[in-house]
Amino acid sequence: GTDDEPGAQGQGGSGTPKPGGTLTIAQPAEANPAQALNQNIANQSWRRAVYDCLVDYDPERREVVEGLATSWETSADGRQVVLTLREGVSWHSGRPFGADDVEFTIDTAINSTPSFQLAWVFRNLQGIDMSGTTVTLDFSEPVTSIYDALSLMTVIDRESHDGFVDGTAHVGTGPFVWGSFAPGTGITLRRNDNYWRGGRPYLDGLEIRFITRSEALVSAVRSDQVDMGLNLLPLDRRTVEGDERFDVVAYNTYGAALYVGANVEVEPLNRKEIRQAIHYAIDRQRINDELYQGQGKVSAAPWSPTSSGYDEKWAQAYSRDLDKAKSLVAAAGPIGEVIVVEAGAAQSRAAEIVAFNLSEIGLETDIQILEPALITERFQSRSFAGLYLAFHGWNTLSPINVVYSAAPMRVENNLFRFASDEYAHLATELATADPAGAPAAIEALTELILDEAFCLDVVHTSNNVVSQQNVHGWSYNVWDEMLFADAWKS
């Protein structure tokens, strides 16, 4: 591999890679092979082991790098994107990879239910031209940020599409071949001997186990049953951090954002002052310190350091100011209602801190821990009873993707029923802005989001991975998905 390939600066120290061996990985979530179209935490460990994307995005250098496409080009008017495909790539089934596979993938992204997360990018797609290894996408309007979508969208095999949809067959072009999936137990993947990157992968296979209880997961690592443990809780991370037998990696993507949304149609959250007061009252630093062991970054704005929207000053917005919060409450006029704070079980402690913070400025709260089913229902009907705490993973995206796709805060039909002409207008501005105008557009948009305070972030946390010291060369991408092509065990 060359230097510009992702994962070149892999984790776990350096040395001369040694082929062979199976890497055993424990993850707390049960994988969900039927939901492989989109990135999600359950499939983080294996999706990119089986599938490749057209391009990748290097978070360090903030630039697009090669994937199945070796070059990419956007026309001057922004309405045409030309991709040159890598040659000599074949599917795990042995069929050669070609331009029609790209067409099929994009079709699927647009049309499937549930749809591809960033499908909006293709809303103006007019046609796909294929000639040899070149694919040309024609749009009716200029596109920006298509590379977010291209680096997230795995290229899928049309022949095995039915299996892809129900999760029974996964045929990709990636370094590992789908082996077996045992619900409740794990996944096994074996080496793709015909991987297009010669000599890769080093490993003979991956074995992924689901260990849902975090204590059990940590002790599986500590008792050497597994080589790696994924998605450690911050606390569990601390218990292995001090142990020199292990390497601990905290992703620098800070790809999981805890947010607080407020249904703007509910009293008293329909008053902007109250929403602002709430965010001034929330002790973000404390939440970070106590719940995430200080490993996250506090931020009210929804941009993580890897996002093009990131700016330090926004991260500092709404730093805790009880006086200001109180005066805002006072200015908002009398409040009769108790504010309902809703959250899923995993966010219950955060909800408790938020509720406590609100009590400090004289707001009464009622915590409701929502069942998954109820959350789904709330999502569907966009009917949160008041505040809602949850995680989103949109913060590493380009801002434009957030305002068009992220359910909590997209311009249309967001979860918290916030809508304004100005918001829509600023979003369009950003969508059509040229690279030079983009920063200003982002700034305006961010200011509005912060001011309206209908959905702001609290902490951006990073994914923690622990591994035995003999694990080297693995890496992760901007979407927090793991890359094992260069991984090896010593």
Next chain:
Amino acid sequence: MLRYALRRIPTAVLTCVVASIGIFWLVQLLPGSPVAMVLGEQATPESVAALEAEAGLDRPFVVQYFDWIGGLLTGDLGVSYVSRLPIADLVGPAVGATLELALASLLVTVVVGLALGITGAVARRRPATVAYRLISAIGFGVPEYVVGVLLVFVFAVTLRTLPAGGRVPLLEDPGTGVQHLVLPAIALSVHSAIVVGRFLETALNQQMDEEYLDTARAKGASRRRVLWRHALPNALPSVVTVIGLRIGHLLGGVVVIETIFAWPGLGTVLVNAVSSRDYLLVQDLVLISVAVFIVVQVGSDLLHAALDPRVRLEA
């Protein structure tokens, strides 16, 4: 004996049927659709309806019920609403894991329980009695999950002598398999073993006051013979019933212990199914556990009858 079995089994089948109707009816009572969860955030009334139709949920209650039961009887557990995998595939691998754990704990329960019970009944005013009382009083009060957590803390985290969780199938690698099995099996059976022990002790002590033991002694039978040939065979039938009930309890306990020890068994599948509201899967799993419980009860009743001629012959 056969007549006894013939009388006992229809009742058991009836119980299973009533339980299945109950479970099925509960799901029907639910507000909303069981498939809504699957579609998640992007559900629309149309997509829900489509998926319901696909899953056959739009048919009349009775048809659905018989379809479900008919499927179960032919070994077709249906397809999970959530993962869209055949439930048999989800449940299949877990059955072995749970069976392994359950049998191991049953073994511990029976062996330790009988040993404790006999010690308790035989030991008098010796350190053994004191130790026995202490173990039984404390062990009786400690829930299995507490035992589980403490075992992990001591053996896996602090001493690092045994793995904290996960499973290596016993048949694949007996050595490692046993290491993985020890802690969960112990955690799961401590309480049951003590219950069985206490019960046996009481039953034995009751027998000890019975006159037929005096008869045996009057014949010149040794103390050992009195215990093993007379008291124990009489105490055992009722203990068999208790062990049967403990197996039922064990089915419940398995759920927590599997969660704590990351044991990929039915309990784990059940907990996941509940969290993801995979109703059909929950329905199947609960009915399976109920059926297993009932089969165990019938088994223990039959064994009881086999051990006790009064029941066997009077039926």
Next chain:
Amino acid sequence: MSAVIETTEVAAHVPQNRSRIRSALRSPAGMLGAGVVIAISALGLLAPVLAAADPEAQQAGASLLGPSGDHVLGTDEIGRDIFARLLYGIRQNVIVVVLAVPLSKAIGMIIGLLSTMHPRIDTAVQRLLDVLIAFPNLILGACLAAFLGAGFETVVIVIVLIGIPMAARLTRTAVLTQREREYVLGARAVGASRLGVLFRHVLPNSLDALIVNFVLSAATAIFVEGGLSLLGFGIQPPNPSLGSMVDAGLPYMADQPFYALAPVAVITALVIGLNLFADALNRALRRG
């Protein structure tokens, strides 16, 4: 009159111990058991008085502190006083027990009584109870959590349901055996009505077994609450309960062992106490 009566016998006046509970309390084990249970329950009920700290109050920067003068058992991960939460947790469990167990026993008793009305009803009721018994406790809990959602109500319903079959069976057996007892026949012979016999004679004498079962059910209730909490189907935050504290405290075993161990100790003590008391009661009742 007295001429025809030869007897002058006067029985030794046995001390009156009408209350079997009192006589159970006389045994050391019973006393210890009841003492532990009462002391712990009192701690819970007096939580508002005893807890120096507000169980909900969070102290910034005081996450996972060890025991100290300020915090007897230290603090939890968001700076709340564990001791205060423990007391309120006990209170929560006491509430669960006090709500669920009597309800469960009352329903069980009514069902048991119904069963004794007619053999047909009996058969039907027994089969239904068989079904209920066939659900292992935690599986019943999980099943109901799937259908009703996790939380306080579910915990209470599960405990109520779990307790019904035993209470019903005990009531049924007791009533059936008591009904055949000669003193009941005697009461009928002197003309007492069906209900009169039931309430004046049968029920009071049937209660014995039920009392023991009541105490044991309280232990089971605590047991089950913990199990459901560990599976995530228990009482939901922010309310502390013993089980949810164990669940929450488990990850912090290394840093703040009291977080999980204190509720574990209380659960254990309560269950042992209840069992000891039940044992003593049982013995006292058998002595009669």
Next chain:
Amino acid sequence: MKTETLLEVRGLRVEFPGSAGTVHAVRGIDLGVRAGERLAIVGESGSGKTVTARTLLRLLPATAAMTGQVLFKGRDVLAMGDSELRRYRGGDAAMVFQDSLAALNPVMRIGEQVAEAMRVHGVSKTAARSRAVDMLDLVGVPDPQRRVDEYPHQFSGGMRQRVVIAMALVNDPDVLICDEPTTALDVTVQAQILEVFARLNEQLGTAVVLITHNLGVVASLCERTVVMYGGRIAEMGDTEQLLTEPAHPYTAQLLRSVPRLGVESTRRMHAIPGQPPDPHHPPQGCPFAPRCALAEERCAVEAPDLTRRGHGHVAACWVTADRPHGWETVSADEIAVTARRPVSSAERPVLVVEDAEKTFLPRQGLLARRRQAGVRALDGVSLAIRPAETLGLVGESGCGKSTLGRAVLGLQDIDAGQVLVAGDDLRAARGRELRRLRRRAQIVFQDPYASLNPRHTVGALVAEPLKIHQIVPPDQIAARVDQLLELVGLNPGHAGRLPREFSGGQRQRIAIARALATEPDVVVLDEPVSALDVSLQAQVVNLLRDLQDRLGVAYLFIAHDIALVRYMSDRIAVMYLGQVVEQGDADEVCADPLHPYTASLLSAVPDPEPKARRERIILSGDVPSPANPPPGCRFHTRCPIGPMARPGREICVTTPPPLAEARPGRLTACHFATDVPGLTTSRENTDVRRG
């Protein structure tokens, strides 16, 4: 002459320490058992018989503290090591327990249990089994080859007791200790078992120590008798001498209180006042002193030792030692009060039962295909009781006596027939009417421990019927309760106490007071004294008769003991398998039975008159199962004059005999009633005085 002393007990004391104080069960006894002899130990409940017997095999619970010696052929049983003790037990000395059901291991085959007795003494399996079969045959278990493979619950009580005896004798022990081996059995079966003892004692020469409280059994079986009282030996000697010339006041009084067929039924029964001593606090003097009419000052101070009263006859009494003759009259005077015998009138009956039928159906399973046969507890029973009359009801266990008693009160539904209380149909009555009728008939049950609600005070128990029937205004209830308690001889001051604070006899009085509270016309007495010792039994029986005199109440008196029934009753009805087989004047029926069953019952009663050894009619076999009664005459399977004994009497097998008047006032259900008197002529020594 058998003189070799096999077992010798020296200075034996047994105590049971307990939380409520130490029980002094046996307080220093000396006795010897000679080879081959039949020795009886008698005494009332709690006198220490069982404890003594068990000590002979060292079979007491570990808590027992034993002092003294039990020498078997010179070896001290109490000091034996484990293996020696095991060889002794079952090998040299064996034991038969009272309750044969409890004494057999319910889950072990009969044959194995008998064989085990030999196996533990080293006999091989096959040898043990074949000897077990022989032994079962010897004790009279029919078809032993087949029955060795059955379980105890498949045997009847009498057969089980034979098994226990076989098991005890299988190693040919020198001494057999039997603790009330016949108490739980019907008289007819008791007679069979006693016969077995006598036969085996003669055939095998085994010494038998027989513990009993039945003096009749003693008289019919044993050569020597030990009388125990309060943990001590009161008197010991040759049975005949002891029973005819008792040297201890207790023995004398005991003998008098036993109901006998020959006793004048117009006299009050003799009752020993008071109750046995409290084993927690045994008196320091003579234990019988508090109840003894002869007691002097020194009796309460110092316990008398056994002193010689004749050849091999000893007794422990200060008074009779000083006054060997003439002391009996003192007590005899005391009991000379005669009671008026109520005269039966031709009045309208207060209670009529006509053709009562009751079948108990077994509980039907959910899917039972065919109906199983029910137990025919009552099969066309008719009888009538006139005011102030006592009708006695006797019959073997399970023949339907209690069922009838309960049916009379409406406590037991019957399937067919009529019950008329004071002329009104009880079965048709509902509501108020039923309550009114209920008031007219009351019941006293057998078990004084089970028949009173343990949670209610005596006052509340007696007041309950008063309240229900509003017999007296509420403000007078307390006064009426006091009156009733006084009526039955209880201290009204004890109304606030609970039943458990009273002795069995006292409780039975409470039950009687309660039954009388409604001022009934008829009281059903369902074995009211069976659970009581003879001495207390007499007290209650006297009370019942006094109350009848005073109140004019009629009784339906149910009992096993035909002698007692005769004493209590004006008329007797004899039941067999749900049917009345004979009915008539009490004395006439006993003197001159007209049904072979009655005759057998009467002849089976062991009489404590040593000279009354008479030819017995020993019925073979057990009562057939009431679920499957024999066809024709139900008694034909056991009848001494039926087809089993006299071939050709096929009518008994095919046709049920009707209950018909054989003589004026005498009903019998027998095809050959005329043959019956011939059966009983051999009872030459039984002197039945007619009233």
